[in-house]
Amino acid sequence: MHEKLTLGATIGIVGGGQLGRMLAFAAARLGFRTIILDPDAACCAAQAANAVIVGAYDDVDALKQLAAGSAVVTYEFENVPVGPMRALAGTVPVFPPVNALEIAQDRVVEKAFLNGIGVPTAEWRAIDDTQELDHAMQEFDTDCILKTRRFGYDGKGQASIRRKSPHGELYESLGGVPAILERKVPFDFELSVIAARGQDGTITAYDPAENVHSMGILKSSTVPGRITPETAEAAKAIAATILERLGYVGVIGVEFFVTGEALVVNEIAPRVHNSGHWTEGACLISQFEQHIRAIAGLPLGTTERHFDAVMENLVGSEVNAALALAAEPNVLLHLYGKGEARPGRKMGHLTRIHPRDDGNRVKEG
Amino acid sequence: MHEKLTLGATIGIVGGGQLGRMLAFAAARLGFRTIILDPDAACCAAQAANAVIVGAYDDVDALKQLAAGSAVVTYEFENVPVGPMRALAGTVPVFPPVNALEIAQDRVVEKAFLNGIGVPTAEWRAIDDTQELDHAMQEFDTDCILKTRRFGYDGKGQASIRRKSPHGELYESLGGVPAILERKVPFDFELSVIAARGQDGTITAYDPAENVHSMGILKSSTVPGRITPETAEAAKAIAATILERLGYVGVIGVEFFVTGEALVVNEIAPRVHNSGHWTEGACLISQFEQHIRAIAGLPLGTTERHFDAVMENLVGSEVNAALALAAEPNVLLHLYGKGEARPGRKMGHLTRIHPRDDGNRVKEG
Numbered sequence: 001m002h003e004k005l006t007l008g009a010t011i012g013i014v015g016g017g018q019l020g021r022m023l024a025f026a027a028a029r030l031g032f033r034t035i036i037l038d039p040d041a042a043c044c045a046a047q048a049a050n051a052v053i054v055g056a057y058d059d060v061d062a063l064k065q066l067a068a069g070s071a072v073v074t075y076e077f078e079n080v081p082v083g084p085m086r087a088l089a090g091t092v093p094v095f096p097p098v099n100a101l102e103i104a105q106d107r108v109v110e111k112a113f114l115n116g117i118g119v120p121t122a123e124w125r126a127i128d129d130t131q132e133l134d135h136a137m138q139e140f141d142t143d144c145i146l147k148t149r150r151f152g153y154d155g156k157g158q159a160s161i162r163r164k165s166p167h168g169e170l171y172e173s174l175g176g177v178p179a180i181l182e183r184k185v186p187f188d189f190e191l192s193v194i195a196a197r198g199q200d201g202t203i204t205a206y207d208p209a210e211n212v213h214s215m216g217i218l219k220s221s222t223v224p225g226r227i228t229p230e231t232a233e234a235a236k237a238i239a240a241t242i243l244e245r246l247g248y249v250g251v252i253g254v255e256f257f258v259t260g261e262a263l264v265v266n267e268i269a270p271r272v273h274n275s276g277h278w279t280e281g282a283c284l285i286s287q288f289e290q291h292i293r294a295i296a297g298l299p300l301g302t303t304e305r306h307f308d309a310v311m312e313n314l315v316g317s318e319v320n321a322a323l324a325l326a327a328e329p330n331v332l333l334h335l336y337g338k339g340e341a342r343p344g345r346k347m348g349h350l351t352r353i354h355p356r357d358d359g360n361r362v363k364e365g
Numbered sequence: 366m367h368e369k370l371t372l373g374a375t376i377g378i379v380g381g382g383q384l385g386r387m388l389a390f391a392a393a394r395l396g397f398r399t400i401i402l403d404p405d406a407a408c409c410a411a412q413a414a415n416a417v418i419v420g421a422y423d424d425v426d427a428l429k430q431l432a433a434g435s436a437v438v439t440y441e442f443e444n445v446p447v448g449p450m451r452a453l454a455g456t457v458p459v460f461p462p463v464n465a466l467e468i469a470q471d472r473v474v475e476k477a478f479l480n481g482i483g484v485p486t487a488e489w490r491a492i493d494d495t496q497e498l499d500h501a502m503q504e505f506d507t508d509c510i511l512k513t514r515r516f517g518y519d520g521k522g523q524a525s526i527r528r529k530s531p532h533g534e535l536y537e538s539l540g541g542v543p544a545i546l547e548r549k550v551p552f553d554f555e556l557s558v559i560a561a562r563g564q565d566g567t568i569t570a571y572d573p574a575e576n577v578h579s580m581g582i583l584k585s586s587t588v589p590g591r592i593t594p595e596t597a598e599a600a601k602a603i604a605a606t607i608l609e610r611l612g613y614v615g616v617i618g619v620e621f622f623v624t625g626e627a628l629v630v631n632e633i634a635p636r637v638h639n640s641g642h643w644t645e646g647a648c649l650i651s652q653f654e655q656h657i658r659a660i661a662g663l664p665l666g667t668t669e670r671h672f673d674a675v676m677e678n679l680v681g682s683e684v685n686a687a688l689a690l691a692a693e694p695n696v697l698l699h700l701y702g703k704g705e706a707r708p709g710r711k712m713g714h715l716t717r718i719h720p721r722d723d724g725n726r727v728k729e730g
Contacts, residue, residue, distance in 0.1 A: 007688060008702065025390060028412050031687070031700025031713060047393050050412050281649060284697055284718060299692040306671065322396070323372060327664040332649055335396025337373065348396060353649060 003072050003093040004199070004297030007031055010050070011292065012070030012092070014057060014085070016043030018336040018346060019076035019272050024048035026288035032296065037066045044336045045076075058084045067092040074250065074295050078104045078270055079151055095295040096250040100270040103246070106149045107180045110268060117245045119238055120264045122257070123183040130171045136181045137161065143184040146170060148177050156216065160184070185264055187257035191227055194276035195239035196251045196290045199297045203243055204290070205236040206283065206303045209275050209311070211255070217344065221275040221311040223282065224357075227258075234263055242268060251276070251291035274346070278311035279303075281332040281351035307353035319347035330354065368437050368458040369564070369662030372396055375415070376657070377435030377457070379422060379450070381408025383701040383711060384441035384637050389413035391653035397661065402431045409701045410441075423449045432457040439615065439660050443469045443635055444516055460660040461615040465635040468611070471514045472545045475633060482610045484603055485629045487622070488548040495536045501546045502526065508549040511535060513542050521581065525549070550629055552622035556592055559641035560604035561616045561655045564662045568608055569655070570601040571648065571668045574640050574676070576620070582709065586640040586676040588647065589722075592623075599628055607633060616641070616656035639711070643676035644668075646697040646716035672718035684712035695719065 005011070011027050013020045016038030024034040025048045034049040041054045051069070055062025058081040066073060072093045075085070082102045089098050103113045108126045115121060125136040127146065137144060141163060148157035157174060161167045161181075171179065190213065195205035210225025211218055224232070239254045242265075253273025255266040276287035285293075285301030293300055314322055319341050326333055335348035370376070376392050378385045381403030389399040390413045399414040406419045416434070420427025423446040431438060437458045440450070447467045454463050468478045473491045480486060490501040492511065502509060506528060513522035522539060526532045526546075536544065555578065560570035575590025576583060589597070604619045607630075618638025620631040641652035650658075650666030658665055679687055684706050691698055700713035 005688075007684065007700075008704065021393075025393070025413075028386075028390070028702060029699050030691075031684075031702050033412065033702065047398065047415050048390075048413065284646065284695060293691060298688055301691065302694045304694075319372065319396075323663055326395075326658060326666065329667045329669075330649060334394050335372075337393060337396050337398065339373065 005032065005071050008033065009071040009296070010035060010069055011295070012037065012066045012073035013045065013049070013076060014066070014073065014080050015076035016040065016045035016049075016052065017076060018044055018338075019274075020045035021048045021336060022286075022288045022334075023074070023076060023272065023291060026286065026292045029289065030292055030296070030298075032292065035066060035069050037062055042339075044338050047337055057081055060084065060087075063088050064091075072295050074291070075101070076271055093295075096248055096252070096270045097246065100246045100248055100252075104268050104270045107147055107152070107267070108149050108178070111180070113245075114242070114265055114268075117241060119241065120262075121182075122185045122264055122266070125181045127171065127179040127181050130168070133167065133171050133179075133181060137163075137167065140181070140183045145182045145184055146174065147180050147182065148174055149180055150177070158216070185257040185259065185266075187259050189226055189258050190255065190266070191225070191231070191235060191258055192221070192253055192255045192273065192275040193235045193239040194251060194253055194273055194279065194287050195236065195243055196287075196294050196300055197243040197248045198294050198300045199249050200299075202300050203240045204300045204303045205239055206276060206279055206287065207305050208232050208235045208256075209278060211275050215344075217315055217346070218274045218313055219315075220313070221278055223278055223305065223309045228261075231258060231261060231263065234261075238263065238265065250294045251287050274313065274349075275311075277334070277349050278309040278351045279305075280334065281311075281353050282307040282309040306356070308356050309354070310352045312350055312352075313346055314348040314350065316343045316345055316347065317341050322348055322350070325350055328352075370397065370436050373398065374436040374661070375400060375434055376660070377402065377431045377438040378410065378414070378441060379431070379438065379445050380441035381405065381410035381414075381417065382441060383409055383703075385410035386413045386701060387651075387653045387699075388439070388441060388637060388656060391651065391657045394654065395657055395661070395663075397657065400431060400434050402427055407704075409703050412702055422446055425449065425452075428453050429456075437660050439656070440466070441636055458660075461613055461617070461635045462611065465611045465613055465617075469633050469635045472512055472517070472632070473514050473543070476545070478610075479607070479630055479633075482606060484606065485627075486547075487550045487629055487631070490546045492536065492544040492546050495533070498532060498536050498544075498546060502528075502532065505546070505548045510547045510549055511539060512545050512547065513539055514545055515542070523581070550622040550624065550631075552624050554591055554623050555620065555631070556590070556596070556600060556623055557586070557618055557620045557638065557640040558600045558604040559616060559618055559638055559644065559652050560601065560608055561652075561659050561665055562608040562613045563659050563665045564614050565664075567665050568605045569665045569668045570604055571641060571644055571652065572670050573597050573600045573621075574643060576640050580709075582680055582711070583639045583678055584680075585678070586643055588643055588670065588674045593626075596623060596626060596628065599626075603628065603630065615659045616652050639678065639714075640676075642699070642714050643674040643716045645699065646676075646718050647672040647674040671721070673721050674719070675717045677715055677717075678711055679713040679715065681708040681710055681712065682706050687713055687715070690715055693717075
């Protein structure tokens, strides 16, 4: 189902966290209205939206209300329940398409899909009990990571296992839920591509960022970092293949491990992505506006990068130093208006811009 | 009264038009909460704010409510009643200071202030009746403009008078209210400076823009346009003098006429200014963030300009073509989410960026 929004149309956003907030701001700048669905009336996206529907993500009445008030519906995180979203998609266009949501929600389905379209991932095995874990660890005979198939984020729901180490209790300690064992990739660094596909099939991608995680949470994204032009092109091409095969509309984040020149996909996120926040400071059109453009049926914007950039997350109490950072030149500060700075909670980010090292400049429009 | 806001503090904004809206977005990005005071609950700034207090700008109860909920109060237009704002300033810090509001509200007081601190303006006479108008027209013996002293904006409340032409009914046609006659300045072009002063006395100014008006409404702002570096520096220096002498805090817009190398000030606006909207696309820190930084007691941001830029207003039905403009590369579109596209109503703007003609680049931070 396609939809070209008219001036002042309303966009429904499932999820009222910082990504929903930044999407709502971008939508407003294009003259669109927004309604947020979130269980918390005081969610941080409320400040940026015309209205908040308070309800669980699988609350059928709340979803109906959202659909009734929206010309198109999108979501800010991949753990939205698939069933209700599929029902919603029968009454209002939902972008990105629900099949992408379904694939990204389950690490086994995700990797099977990626391998099926020829995209390399870490070697993996589906794990449903301790015996399967034993067999797979013997078979791989290397360091591995055990992850729950569903509902993992920011490093939650996963555990490393060293080669030949005891792991008797490990499967149960993750809750005894369906899991996946992945062979640990001895990567040099991690990168991500933020790409988008429009309703007309146009695909664009921002330059990839080199990402550093700490305790499972993204710490920084650096563009271009250590990424060679060849690796950047290869990563963008893989992202484009994924978008094509999903019949995708919207922004996607694709995370990779880089080993030498080799790329394997770690995971895909069918939404705007933390590692794309730097686009706000270094590009005319941010990932948030790009997503709104795509789902609104507008032409995608330029992904031209005008600066080298380093984005740093402000996690937990790091936010307390944020306002002092405003004194640094070339820093764009972005706080999420969240109340309590709990440990591990993403409270904001900053982007430092620098002249492009390669001397590239904006091209005449 | 000074005030350094803490993380998550609330900023009160008097006026819910597009300037209030853009200020609210900038405040949110720095993690602040906002309350808008506007007579219209559906004002376009409501989308960007945490709360709206519906009330007239001189509604004492509404203003008390605003003061009670805000750590600092600012305003988005210069026709806010001075008396209530002065009363408000006794209970909560108000920036820009109310004396700037008072001066900018009355064209006679404004010009007397400017001339008093050595800033040149067009020659002028206060006009309180038809006889005074006759005398002044004879004395000036040139084309002139008659303006109401108060409540003029977007070319409203003014009329041109040609030298030696009949003007018998003209004074009454403007309502018979106190007026000012200004000698018409034979300018080459108009420019404006968007400057800011922080609570610590620091002054910054963006590069001046060349402005074109049509039917009294700003049509475009071009940076650098025909402005020489010398004229730019002179205009910035005058803006700095005005800020100093007012003990100002916040962003100010200073409009000039340029004739050869000579500058005269046309008017000052104690607020963010339409001719500064280009800063959003061409600078890391926009005029809106700069204003929020100033009134929040934060360090002012860099005013470095990374691109040449042309800002165009989308007035009335021009907005209907806006979404198609998204197809142009290097265009940053900004719509205000207003409902009806009435003639003369500012509905949005766009900024086109181009590489700097002088080859200047961002400096290392």
